[in-house]
Amino acid sequence: MTARVSTFSLRLPNSLKAAVEKLAAADGTSMNQFLVMAAAEKLAAITTAEAFFAERSGRGNSLSDAA
Numbered sequence: 001m002t003a004r005v006s007t008f009s010l011r012l013p014n015s016l017k018a019a020v021e022k023l024a025a026a027d028g029t030s031m032n033q034f035l036v037m038a039a040a041e042k043l044a045a046i047t048t049a050e051a052f053f054a055e056r057s058g059r060g061n062s063l064s065d066a067a
Helices: 014-029 029-061
Strands: none
Touching: 014 029
């Protein structure tokens, strides 16, 4: 199964583009692959944090209950 992909222009400040190019080269990947992985990691981190805090909020006591 092949995933569908979309293309779009991304405007990066020159300094950020240079840093991404340098890290991607050091990682042995293309700049595109580096940015795809960075976006996937960020999405996973946000999703995981949201799920964690949603689960924790159901278990905790409110401040008014603690008094």
